Amino acid sequence: MKDEAEVVLKLSDLDISFRSPRGLIHAIRGVDITLRRGETVALVGESGSGKSVTMRAVMGILPDNAVVNSGEIFYTLETKDGSREAVNLLKSKATWREEHINGSHIAMVFQDPMTSLNPTMRIGSQLIGAIRSHERISRTEAYARSLKLLTEVGITAPEERMEQFPHQLSGGMRQRVVIAIALSCNPDILICDEPTTALDVTVQEKILRMINRIQAQRQLSVVFITHNMGVVARVADYVNVMYAGKVVESGTIVDIFYDPRHPYTWGLLSSIPEVESVGTDLYSIPGTPPDLRKEIRGDAFAPRNRYAMEIDYKAQPPMFRISDTHYAATWLLDERAPKVERPPELEQRIRRLKEEAKQYAAG
Amino acid sequence: MQQDKKPHMLEVEDLCMYFGKGIHQVRAAEKVSFHIDRGETYGLVGESGSGKSTIGRCVIRLYDPTAGIIRFQGQDITGKLTRDREKQLRTGIQMIFQDPMSSLNPRKKAEDIVGEGLDIHHRYSSPAERKEKILKALHTVGLSSEQAQRYPAQFSGGQRQRLGIARALIMEPSLIIADECIAALDVSIQAQVVNMLRHIKEEYKTSFLFISHDLSMVRYLSDRIGVLHLGYLLETGTSSEIFTHPVHPYTRSLLSAIPLPNPVVQLQSPVSYDRTEAGVDYEKGSWQDLEGAHRVWCTDTELEEWTENEQNVGE
Numbered sequence: 001m002k003d004e005a006e007v008v009l010k011l012s013d014l015d016i017s018f019r020s021p022r023g024l025i026h027a028i029r030g031v032d033i034t035l036r037r038g039e040t041v042a043l044v045g046e047s048g049s050g051k052s053v054t055m056r057a058v059m060g061i062l063p064d065n066a067v068v069n070s071g072e073i074f075y076t077l078e079t080k081d082g083s084r085e086a087v088n089l090l091k092s093k094a095t096w097r098e099e100h101i102n103g104s105h106i107a108m109v110f111q112d113p114m115t116s117l118n119p120t121m122r123i124g125s126q127l128i129g130a131i132r133s134h135e136r137i138s139r140t141e142a143y144a145r146s147l148k149l150l151t152e153v154g155i156t157a158p159e160e161r162m163e164q165f166p167h168q169l170s171g172g173m174r175q176r177v178v179i180a181i182a183l184s185c186n187p188d189i190l191i192c193d194e195p196t197t198a199l200d201v202t203v204q205e206k207i208l209r210m211i212n213r214i215q216a217q218r219q220l221s222v223v224f225i226t227h228n229m230g231v232v233a234r235v236a237d238y239v240n241v242m243y244a245g246k247v248v249e250s251g252t253i254v255d256i257f258y259d260p261r262h263p264y265t266w267g268l269l270s271s272i273p274e275v276e277s278v279g280t281d282l283y284s285i286p287g288t289p290p291d292l293r294k295e296i297r298g299d300a301f302a303p304r305n306r307y308a309m310e311i312d313y314k315a316q317p318p319m320f321r322i323s324d325t326h327y328a329a330t331w332l333l334d335e336r337a338p339k340v341e342r343p344p345e346l347e348q349r350i351r352r353l354k355e356e357a358k359q360y361a362a363g
Numbered sequence: 364m365q366q367d368k369k370p371h372m373l374e375v376e377d378l379c380m381y382f383g384k385g386i387h388q389v390r391a392a393e394k395v396s397f398h399i400d401r402g403e404t405y406g407l408v409g410e411s412g413s414g415k416s417t418i419g420r421c422v423i424r425l426y427d428p429t430a431g432i433i434r435f436q437g438q439d440i441t442g443k444l445t446r447d448r449e450k451q452l453r454t455g456i457q458m459i460f461q462d463p464m465s466s467l468n469p470r471k472k473a474e475d476i477v478g479e480g481l482d483i484h485h486r487y488s489s490p491a492e493r494k495e496k497i498l499k500a501l502h503t504v505g506l507s508s509e510q511a512q513r514y515p516a517q518f519s520g521g522q523r524q525r526l527g528i529a530r531a532l533i534m535e536p537s538l539i540i541a542d543e544c545i546a547a548l549d550v551s552i553q554a555q556v557v558n559m560l561r562h563i564k565e566e567y568k569t570s571f572l573f574i575s576h577d578l579s580m581v582r583y584l585s586d587r588i589g590v591l592h593l594g595y596l597l598e599t600g601t602s603s604e605i606f607t608h609p610v611h612p613y614t615r616s617l618l619s620a621i622p623l624p625n626p627v628v629q630l631q632s633p634v635s636y637d638r639t640e641a642g643v644d645y646e647k648g649s650w651q652d653l654e655g656a657h658r659v660w661c662t663d664t665e666l667e668e669w670t671e672n673e674q675n676v677g678e
Binding site: 198229253274281 | 410411519521550552555558561580602606616623
């Protein structure tokens with residue numbers, strides 16, 4: 001196990017609702033997530049599962065109608081004299097957070113680069129502005145730093161790019177600029193909210209590579225929000241699968257891909273089309289996600305779960321421990337539950353993945 | 364070849380679509396040619412801005428193509444259309460759009476949205492027949508009869524997309540254009556809709572033009588695939604031809620960059636492709652036939668160079 005001191009961000013029992021004209025929407029229902037230094041944690045789940053809301057709570061940029069019911073978000077702040085102190089971000093003042101945490105310690109990259117960049121400002125002044133709003137340095141110093149940042153994120157001819165407007169750049173270039181701005185104040189944590197969803201696969205691959213490289217160089221901790229299992233396999237060390245505002249399974253990347261335990265994770269993995277699946281039906285999870293306006297009794301996934309038992313409709317399953325790194329919230333793991341096998345198609349697929357991995361390791 | 368026997372369902376020949384004039388001119392589609400047979404699914408892939416949607420919109424005549432010929436069931440549908448021809452086109456080709464919310468009228472009930480095509484083209488003799496047809500279409504896409512009375516806002520994203528599909532199906536079209544119809548859906552819902560499209564295709568023998576940037580879904584659903592880049596159709600062939608023997612360097616780079624859902628197997632460094640660096644001039648290209656249905660848009664020397672490389676790799 002890794003040392004506790006390495007934990008940079010710890011969310012525990014986070015619970016958030018949104019006020020809406022038709023009542024409270026219980027969007028986050030008790031989320032625990034741990035992020036360690038230099039690690040990448042992926043949050044996977046469909047839209048509405050609460051992945052983005054969780055990370056927005058960390059940044060303190062929840063919309064006005066959000067109510068934090070309970071929970072703690074501890075960030076390990078390193079003070080100038082080198083001592084470490086855990087700060088509860090939910091208890092700290094918004095102004096203090098904006099000044100001392102956002103940008104300089106925790107930075108976030110969003111899906112659509114066009115909405116995070118100002119279309120009327122040149123790239124250069126946006127970068128310089130971001131740096132100078134956090135640090136008291138001269139324009140020339142900030143300019144030099146900007147050039148270095150642009151080179152770091154893989155932009156060629158940075159001097160020319162500094163003079164250009166966002167619309168003159170391609171989608172991939174824009175996302176690189178946004179990442180450069182996010183990195184401008186040397187954060188410890190980078191939160192990426194579906195950064196490559198709007199890009200095509202070749203550009204996506206380059207951006208993922210770039211993030212990987214920078215992460216290793218800077219010892220960054222990265223939170224990756226995505227719904228693409230391929231991207232998860234590519235970048236993450238640790239995966240949290242979210243469903244209806246809860247983490248239903250968490251584990252290392254190897255745990256999740258080779259030994260998934262929650263039926264929802266089974267569904268997610270099985271619904272990826274493969275060469276072998278041509279001509280047959282894709283596995284699909286029946287039904288739709290629950291309405292979070294209504295109170296959920298028992299397991300939120302039960303109505304869509306073909307392995308659901310009586311208990312699933314009555315009580316919420318706790319996080320069962322499978323190994324030191326692997327946890328899942330499903331009653332199937334209770335010792336009293338009948339033994340349930342994974343669907344044979346998935347079992348076959350996992351066997352194939354392992355075979356592929358073995359061949360890859362062999363050379 | 365086969366043209367003498369039976370015309371293709373859809374035939375696109377040297378389609379060009381330019382927007383604007385002078386230096387602001389955007390060439391969205393450039394000499395694009397392909398065909399779709401009866402009951403066949405043709406997948407168009409390419410990055411955003413490559414002209415996928417433009418081609419779909421040209422086919423359904425939302426745009427008036429700059430040049431080229433589009434034949435639907437053997438008849439030219441470019442240029443000015445006669446009334447009959449237009450009617451044939453409007454019922455024979457249907458479209459499913461990307462965003463299910465913005466393509467449904469929020470003030471209409473589900474049954475009226477689905478039945479709108481029937482109303483416009485007077486495809487029923489009595490209200491009972493209209494109702495029956497609507498319910499049949501709703502059942503095909505997995506919606507119940509009581510949901511017919513609801514408004515679009517009362518449906519979930521996946522259900523709205525089903526409504527859009529029901530609206531297309533009710534006209535009993537010969538060709539359905541699906542423009543990124545699963546891109547806005549959740550992962551678990553995507554598989555449901557894709558399975559449904561596959562069943563519709565098998566049951567009704569409808570032809571599909573499936574436009575998407577999701578390569579694995581395109582491979583899963585399509586019989587043949589066309590790869591678009593910067594308005595040019597660079598390579599076309601059956602799914603297995605494209606995925607196992609890609610010839611054009613752009614196709615290769617695209618395929619090599621698909622992230623694998625296997626954490627241990629790291630992606631081998633993807634084939635990088637830069638058109639200017641590689642010195643490929645799309646304007647000089649022409650169709651080069653390979654085995655089977657496989658064709659590549661390039662010059663003779665380029666083809667020689669690319670296929671030679673492949674042989675070397677094979678050894």
